[in-house]
Structures are given as structure tokens and as C-alpha cells.
Amino acid sequence: MSRILVFGCTSAIAIEAARTWASRKERLFLVARDPQKLQVLAGDLRARGATQVETLVMDALDFDRHPSLLETAEQALGGPIDRVLVAHGVLSDEARGRADYGAAERDLKVNFLSVVSILTPIANTFEARKQGVIAVIGSVAGDRGRQSNYLYGTSKAAVATFLQGLRNRLWKSGVAVVTIKPGFVDTPMTAHLQKSPLFASPQKVGRGIVRAMDRRRDVVYLPAFWRPILLAVIHIPEALFKKMSL
Amino acid sequence: MRHPSWGRYPIAEDQRVTPVFWSHQLPDLTGEGGPFLPRGLGRSYGDSCLNPRGTLLDLTPLDRLLDFDPLTGLLRCEAGVSLDTLIRVFVPRGFFLPTTPGTRFVTVGGAIANDVHGKNHHQAGTFGAQVRRLELVRSDGSRIVCSREQHPDLFRATIGGLGLTGIITWAEFPLVPIDSHGIESESIKTRDLEEFFDLSEASEADWPFIVSWVDVTASGRGLGRGLFNRGRFASREWAERLPADRRLQPPKEPGLSVPFDLPGFLLNPFTIRWFNRLYYAKQLRDRVHAVGHFGPFFYPLDAIRDWNRGYGRRGFLQWQCLVPWAQARPGIRGILEEVAASGLGSPVSVMKTCGSMTPEGPLSFMQGRGVTLAMDFPMSGQDVLDLCNRLDARVRDVGGTVYPAKDARMSPASFRAFFPRLEEFLRHKDPALSSGFWRRVMP
Numbered sequence: 001m002s003r004i005l006v007f008g009c010t011s012a013i014a015i016e017a018a019r020t021w022a023s024r025k026e027r028l029f030l031v032a033r034d035p036q037k038l039q040v041l042a043g044d045l046r047a048r049g050a051t052q053v054e055t056l057v058m059d060a061l062d063f064d065r066h067p068s069l070l071e072t073a074e075q076a077l078g079g080p081i082d083r084v085l086v087a088h089g090v091l092s093d094e095a096r097g098r099a100d101y102g103a104a105e106r107d108l109k110v111n112f113l114s115v116v117s118i119l120t121p122i123a124n125t126f127e128a129r130k131q132g133v134i135a136v137i138g139s140v141a142g143d144r145g146r147q148s149n150y151l152y153g154t155s156k157a158a159v160a161t162f163l164q165g166l167r168n169r170l171w172k173s174g175v176a177v178v179t180i181k182p183g184f185v186d187t188p189m190t191a192h193l194q195k196s197p198l199f200a201s202p203q204k205v206g207r208g209i210v211r212a213m214d215r216r217r218d219v220v221y222l223p224a225f226w227r228p229i230l231l232a233v234i235h236i237p238e239a240l241f242k243k244m245s246l
Numbered sequence: 247m248r249h250p251s252w253g254r255y256p257i258a259e260d261q262r263v264t265p266v267f268w269s270h271q272l273p274d275l276t277g278e279g280g281p282f283l284p285r286g287l288g289r290s291y292g293d294s295c296l297n298p299r300g301t302l303l304d305l306t307p308l309d310r311l312l313d314f315d316p317l318t319g320l321l322r323c324e325a326g327v328s329l330d331t332l333i334r335v336f337v338p339r340g341f342f343l344p345t346t347p348g349t350r351f352v353t354v355g356g357a358i359a360n361d362v363h364g365k366n367h368h369q370a371g372t373f374g375a376q377v378r379r380l381e382l383v384r385s386d387g388s389r390i391v392c393s394r395e396q397h398p399d400l401f402r403a404t405i406g407g408l409g410l411t412g413i414i415t416w417a418e419f420p421l422v423p424i425d426s427h428g429i430e431s432e433s434i435k436t437r438d439l440e441e442f443f444d445l446s447e448a449s450e451a452d453w454p455f456i457v458s459w460v461d462v463t464a465s466g467r468g469l470g471r472g473l474f475n476r477g478r479f480a481s482r483e484w485a486e487r488l489p490a491d492r493r494l495q496p497p498k499e500p501g502l503s504v505p506f507d508l509p510g511f512l513l514n515p516f517t518i519r520w521f522n523r524l525y526y527a528k529q530l531r532d533r534v535h536a537v538g539h540f541g542p543f544f545y546p547l548d549a550i551r552d553w554n555r556g557y558g559r560r561g562f563l564q565w566q567c568l569v570p571w572a573q574a575r576p577g578i579r580g581i582l583e584e585v586a587a588s589g590l591g592s593p594v595s596v597m598k599t600c601g602s603m604t605p606e607g608p609l610s611f612m613q614g615r616g617v618t619l620a621m622d623f624p625m626s627g628q629d630v631l632d633l634c635n636r637l638d639a640r641v642r643d644v645g646g647t648v649y650p651a652k653d654a655r656m657s658p659a660s661f662r663a664f665f666p667r668l669e670e671f672l673r674h675k676d677p678a679l680s681s682g683f684w685r686r687v688m689p
Contacts, residue, residue, distance in 0.1 A: 012307075023335070036270050040310050040324075047311035047321070048335055188267045188307070 001051065003027045003077045005070070007118060008060065008088020010037040012187035013137060015044075016206020017085060022050035029073035029081070030055045032088075052077060060088045060114040061106075067121050080129065083213060084122055086115055086136040091189045092151040104151050111155030116162055123166055126175045133213045134170075135178035136163055140221065142181070143230045146246040160219075167218060176216035180209050183226040249302055252554050253291035254561030255625045255654055258298040258682060265304040269324065269415035273303070275385035281680035282385075284409040286353030287328060290360065291564040292654030293682030294408050300680065303413065305355055311335070312416055320378075322418040325355030332421070334496045341421035342479075342540075344376040348457075348596075350497075350545050355414045360651040361406030361610040363618075365455035365477070365544070367600045374405030374606035376419040382412035385678030389415075403674035406610035408650060410679045426493040428480030429455070429543045433534045435526075439470030439579055446599040449476045455543070461522040462595045462621055465586035469579065472597070473529060480537050497541030503551035510558030513624045518591035547594075557624050565634050566611075566620035566649040568600065573644035574617040580640050581619060588633045592621035608667035611649040620652065631655055650683060661687035 004021055006014055009030040018028055022045040030045075032038045035057045042053045054076040058065055074081055089111045097104035115136060126132035141149050142156030160179055167177035184190060184199045200223050208222040221227040236244075249263055262279055266272055275282050283297040284305050296302075308326035315321075319341055323332070329343060330350040336342070347362040356362075361374040370376070379393040382404060390412070392401035404411045436442045442458055449456055453476035460472035485493050547553050554562070569577035578597070585592070602615035612618075623630045638660045641648055647664045648656055662668060 037268060040268070040312065043312045044310035047314035047323075049339070188265075191265055191267075 001026055002083050003029070003074070003079055003081045004083040004085065005029045005031070005073045005081045005122075007031045007069075007084070007086045009041060010034060011087045011089070011137070011189070012202040013182065013185060013205050013209065014085060014087035015041060016202045017087075017209045018045055018050075018206075019048055020207055020210040022046075022048040022053075025049050025051045027052040027077045027079075028054070029077055031058050031069070031073075033057065033059050060110050060118075063114065063117050066114070066117045069118065070122050070125055082131060083133045084119075084135070085209065085213070086118060086134075088114070089137065089155075092149065092155075094149055094151055097151040107151060108155050108158075111152070112158040112162075115159055119162075119166065123170060123175070127170055127173045130173045131175065133176045133178065133216060134166070135180055135209060135213050137180045137182065137209075138163070140181050140183050140226050140230055144233050144241070148246060176213075178209075178212050178217055179219045180212065180222060181219065181226065181230075182222045183229075249285070249288060249296075249304075250561075251292055251295050251654075252289045253564055253625075253652075253654060254554060254557070254559075255563060256293055256296070256682070258293070258296035260299045261297055262301040263304055264301055265307055266413075267307045269308055269381075269383070272383055272413060272415075275413075275676075275678040280678055282678060283681045284325075284355065284359070284413050284679070286326060286356035287351050289349060289352045289356065291562075291652045292650075293686065294360075294650050294653065294684075295356075296682035297680065298682050305413070306353065308355075308415065313418075319421040319423060320418065321421050322379075322416060323354060324416050325353060325358075325380075325414040327354050328352065329354070329357065336421055337424070337427060337496050338494050340423055340425070340494055342424045344420060344422050345370045345373055346544055347373070348545065349548050351548060354417055355409070358405055358414060358417055359407060359409040361606050361612065362651070363600070363612050365457045365598065367598070367612065368450045368456065369454050369601065371601060371603040372405075372606055372610065372612050373419075374610065375603060377405065378418045378420070380404065380417040381415045383415055384412040385676050399670075400674050402607045403609075403671050404607070406605075406607035407671065407674070408609060408681065408683065410676060410681065410684060411674045412676050412679070424479055424494070425482045426480055426485030426488065427495050427497075427539050427541075428484050428488075428493075428537050429477045429540045430480045430484070430537045431455075431475060431477035431535075431543055433529060433536075434474045434476075435529060435532050436470070436472050436474045438468065439575070439582070442470055442472065442474060442597065443575060443599075445474045445476075449474075450599065452478075454478050456598060458597045459525070460582075460595045460597045460619070461526050462582060462585045463519040463522045463591040464526075465583070469582050469586065470597075471526060472595075473526070475543075477543055479540075484537055495539065497539060497545065497548070500549055500551040502549060504553055504555040507555050507559045508557075510560050510624065510626075513557060513593060514626075515589050515591055518593050518624075521593050522591060557622075560625045562625050563623045563630055563634060563654055564620060564652040565623065565637060566618060566652045567637065567641045567646050568611060568613060568616045568618045568649075569641065569644055569646045570613075571602075571615040571617070573646070574599075577640070577644040577646065578617050578619060581637055584636055584640060585621065585633070588629070590623055590626070590630060590633055592623055595619065595621045608670040609650070609665055611647055611651070613647050616646065620649075650687075653683065656687065658687050658689060 139156040141153040279301040308324035455477040
């Protein structure tokens with residue numbers, strides 16, 4: 001049985017991953033900002049078969065509380081955490097971010113700096129224990145900057161680079177670091193966008209995350225068809241790319 | 247045509263859709279975009295799940311289980327949870343739904359709002375009858391937990407209330423324990439209506455699940471002929487012959503689908519007649535006994551995703567009535583004669599005897615002991631609408647009911663005749679909620 005810490009567990013994708021874990025009777029520690037949502041989710045996961053579900057209300061920007069997070073979770077679940085999923089994030093309002101650096105900075109803090117802050121002590125502990133799996137939800141948007149969402153893309157690119165380094169560092173300790181790159185997912189975050197066949201269900205992506213963590217994969221595109229698409233996008237010459245309206 | 251109804255007739259114009267992700271974050275129902283209509287998986291056939299020039303509140307994101315007690319089977323869950331989800335989560339743990347309609351792709355909220363029934367109605371009553379409590383959010387902002395003890399009138403009006411008494415956010419009802427996914431069933435050929443009645447009465451005590459397929463194109467001596475199906479969960483002995491980890495499997499995901507609209511001419515009176523004949527003739531023996539997974543038994547059509555597209559772009563009408571027991575034999579006979587004489591067939595028609603329970607709500611379709619008959623008619627034009635009107639008149643004559651969840655065309659006068667307790671319902675209707683159906687029958 002695993003003990004799993006999920007940060008930002010009210011994201012639709014994280015919920016689906018947690019449901020898969022619940023059906024396997026795992027123990028879960030959920031962290032999110034909204035106490036009402038947390039309570040609903042904890043009930044859902046218990047009813048779906050999780051052996052234990054504990055919750056903690058915390059904002060990703062509450063940096064002072066990040067260092068004690070792992071210990072709190074391990075005390076609540078009565079043993080060492082062996083998997084961590086970091087799933088919180090905001091889809092930046094690009095127009096606002098362009099007009100106001102404060103808004104851009106806040107989103108970068110949520111999407112990138114808080115991830116570094118949360119994972120620093122966890123990575124050190126896992127490294128010392130020589131075991132564990134860490135997964136973070138990035139985005140295909142981080143693979144190349146586009147005018148329509150480069151603030152969001154920047155934060156996700158920074159996350160991906162941070163994870164690359166962490167993966168390289170922790171490999172010899174037997175700790176897996178998994179970068180999850182979902183494409184468009186039909187979630188509350190994208191409720192305002194026009195849906196297309198490219199949108200995947202959160203169920204599919206959530207199950208994909210669980211599978212990727214089981215298999216200790218490095219970088220996973222979800223669904224997998226995004227990998228060749230992004231491979232092509234990355235290789236468009238910048239001289240051409242800058243003229244495209246993307 | 248986003249968010250059509252299952253019959254895809256009529257088409258709703260200018261309909262907005264707002265998803266609701268959390269029950270504590272419902273939009274202001276008195277605000278812009280009204281009137282509002284809560285919506286689940288859109289399996290209602292006609293316009294009771296449509297809201298032209300209004301806003302549909304898509305409640306399917308409210309898909310969380312809230313509490314489950316494995317000792318009693320009592321479950322509390324959000325209204326957007328589908329029966330399919332409940333089956334996938336709980337069948338492996340040895341629990342099944344207390345009653346289920348013929349598709350598992352409906353939500354709990356929708357099952358309550360239409361007070362749906364299943365093959366075990368004669369023993370268990372409707373879905374609404376299983377519900378112990380539910381929470382309703384009204385447009386005045388109030389949140390009301392109601393049950394048969396607390397706010398009983400509002401509770402009853404909500405059961406079968408077509409989503410118009412408030413937003414159901416969660417409901418509580420028990421699941422029932424099962425030993426395995428196995429169903430023992432018998433399919434018996436019935437040569438006429440009399441055989442259907444005789445077999446129904448003889449089977450009701452020992453067989454919790456009964457439904458009949460009827461060849462509505464047959465007339466004369468074969469009027470009402472069909473295949474009488476009865477079933478019960480397989481015995482413990484049968485279950486114990488399976489390996490312990492293979493006794494409680496959820497049903498297969500739909501393997502087939504209709505990926506696009508089939509041309510409408512494929513289903514015409516001629517092909518429908520032959521389809522019915524072949525389906526009746528396909529079972530050679532008088533009685534076929536089988537034990538198998540409950541999936542094909544409860545949900546035969548769920549095996550084909552989007553089967554409604556088979557009726558083509560113009561869609562189809564479903565018409566379902568309940569004829570009170572005292573009038574059932576002549577009433578059903580008259581309806582079948584009317585359909586056979588029209589030459590317009592229905593490829594899938596089902597008939598069943600219903601239990602004598604008192605109706606759960608003033609707008610519940612199931613209003614007591616009787617026989618229900620459901621038919622699908624490809625929407626070929628005025629001839630179909632005329633036939634349905636003639637059928638409505640027959641049901642009015644015998645004091646029966648036609649099912650709003652299936653309806654796209656009944657007249658306001660018929661609606662009032664079918665639901666004499668309408669005034670009781672109106673006291674609890676939420677002024678901010680409405681539907682295409684409601685504006686049609688209550689102009």
C-alpha cells in the first residue's frame with residue numbers, strides 16, 4: 001500500500017488520479033486551498049475505497065508552511081509518504097499579465113516558485129531515504145512560447161526544466177521524477193474555452209498520471225498524441241514561428 | 247446542436263450551457279440567462295431536458311460520492327453522479343442499485359427528477375421511492391434538506407418534478423447487496439396479449455425483474471405478441487462456481503457506436519416490420535433459460551454508444567404510457583390496434599406490469615398498478631405526431647398517464663388530464679426554473 005501526498009488535489013485531473021488510488025485502497029493526504037471542496041473530495045475518495053484520507057487547507061503561496069508539509073502528512077497517515085503529486089496551478093489571464101506585472105508575478109509564484117518550494121524539502125528527504133516518486137503537472141504550453149499564453153507557458157517551462165535537473169540529481173538515489181504534460185483537458189480551468197476533439201477527459205489524464213508514476217516514467221504527454229505534435233512544433237524555425245498567430 | 251435531447255427532436259434554439267463544478271458555487275438563479283434548467287446526461291427523449299432561450303445548468307461535474315456505509319449500503323452522493331459510475335465503483339464491492347432504468351448513462355439527479363422506474367418496479371417501486379433524503383437549492387438562495395419527514399411536500403414534488411422545484415445537489419439512498427454479477431433469466435415467447443398478462447401475473451412474486459419486448463407491428467391474432475423476459479440475481483451456488491475475484495465484474499464499456507447519423511430512410515415502416523418479425527422469429531424455442539452478466543440483461547442498448555443516431559438526422563419520438571390496471575387489457579389492446587393500423591412501426595417496444603405503490607410525487611409517471619408500454623417512432627413528420635395524439639386520447643379515456651421524460655409533443659390539455667395533482671406540484675415549483683417541456687404544456 002502506498003501513502004500519497006496530493007498537492008492541489010481539487011484540480012479535476014488530480015481528482016481523477018486520486019480516485020484511481022482510492023480504488024486501490026491507498027492512503028491519501030490531500031492539500032488544497034478551499035476547505036469545502038476538500039471535504040467533498042475526502043468523502044468521495046473514502047466512499048470509493050481509500051483506506052485513509054486526511055486533508056490540509058493550505059494556499060500554494062503560503063511558503064512558510066511548505067517545509068513542514070511532508071512531516072505533517074506522514075504523521076497524519078502514520079508512515080512514510082512514497083508518492084507525491086503536485087497538481088496545483090492557475091491558467092494565467094494573459095491580457096491581465098501583460099498589463100500588470102503584479103498579476104504575472106503572482107501566477108509565476110503559484111505555477112513555478114511554489115513548486116520549487118514544496119519539492120525542495122521533499123526531494124531532500126526522498127534522496128536520503130533512497131526511494132519515492134515525485135510527479136508534477138506541467139503543460140504542453142511549456143514546450144514553446146506562443147503569444148496567446150506565454151506567461152502560463154513560461155511557468156510550465158520553468159517547472160519542466162527544474163524537474164529535469166531534479167530527475168538527473170535524484171536518479172542515482174532511486175527516486176523517480178515524472179513530468180506530466182497534459183494537452184487540452186476538459187476541466188473547470190478550461191471551461192471558458194471552445195471545446196474541440198483535441199480535448200481529453202480528466203479521467204483519461206488522471207489514469208495516465210497514475211500509470212506514469214507506477215512505471216516511473218520521465219516525461220509523459222497525456223494523451224500520448226501530443227508528443228509528436230509538440231516535437232513538430234518545437235522544430236519550426238523561430239524565424240517562421242514568430243510570424244505565426246498561435 | 248450542443249446538448250440535444252436523446253430523441254434529438256425538437257431542437258433547442260439559442261440555449262446556453264453553464265457547467266456547475268461545486269454545489270457551494272451555484273450561479274445566481276435569479277440573475278441573467280434565466281430561466282435555468284438543471285441538466286444531467288440528457289437522456290430524456292423530448293424537451294424536458296431542453297431550455298431554448300434559457301440556460302442549462304450542466305450538473306454532471308457534481309460527480310462525487312459523499313458518504314458510503316458498507317454495513318448498511320446507504321450512499322449519499324452528488325446529483326451529477328451517473329448510475330454507470332455507481333455500478334463501476336460498487337459492483338466490485340458487492341452492491342447494486344436498488345432499481346435501475348434501461349440505461350445506466352443517467353445521473354442520480356435525473357433519475358429522481360423523472361422518478362424513473364426499472365424492471366423491478368412491481369416489487370421495488372420507482373427510483374424516487376428509494377430516496378431517503380435530498381438537498382435542494384432554490385432560487386431564493388435557500389438550501390433545504392428534505393425527506394419524507396422534513397419538508398415532505400417539497401420532497402414529493404421534487405420526485406418526478408422534472409428539475410423544476412430547485413437544484414438537487416445531493417441525494418441519499420441505499421444500495422443493495424449482491425453475491426455476483428450473474429443474472430438468471432428466461433425469455434418466453436408470448437403469442438398474444440393474453441399470454442403476456444397471464445405470464446406477468448404468474449411471475450411477479452418470484453421474479454424481481456420483468457420486462458417484455460413487443461412486436462407492435464403485429465395485428466389480428468398475433469396482436470401483442472413478443473418476448474417475455476424475467477430475471478433474478480443468480481444464486482449463491484452459481485456465484486461460487488466462479489473464481490472469487492471474478493464474481494463481481496462491472497459491465498463492459500460500450501463496444502459499438504453509431505459514429506454519425508444514419509440515413510433516415512433506413513428505418514421505415516417496411517424495415518421496421520421486418521425487424522420486428524425477425525426479432526420475434528429469432529428465438530426458436532418457446533423458452534430460453536440463461537445465466538449471464540447483468541449488463542446485457544439490464545442495459546441491452548448501452549452496448550451501442552449513441553444508438554439514437556440510428557434514427558437519422560430528424561430524430562425520433564418515444565411515447566410511453568401507463569394504463570391503469572382496471573382498464574389494462576382493453577386499453578393496451580386498443581393502443582396496439584391503433585399503432586398496427588397506422589402502419590408506423592416502432593423497432594423497439596417494451597411493455598411491463600407495474601406495482602400498486604402509491605405514486606411518489608404529484609408529477610410521477612408511475613401512478614399505481616397498471617401496464618406501461620413504450621414505443622420509439624422515427625420522426626417522419628405529421629403522421630407520427632397525429633398517431634401520438636390519437637394514442638394520448640386513448641390514454642386519457644382510460645385515466646392513464648403519458649411520460650413527460652419521453653415527451654416532445656403532448657398538448658397542455660392532455661398534460662393536465664394526465665396529472666390531476668398538478669396544483670399540488672405548482673405550489674413548490676421554483677419560479678426561476680423552466681424547460682422547453684414546461685413552457686409547452688403550461689403556456
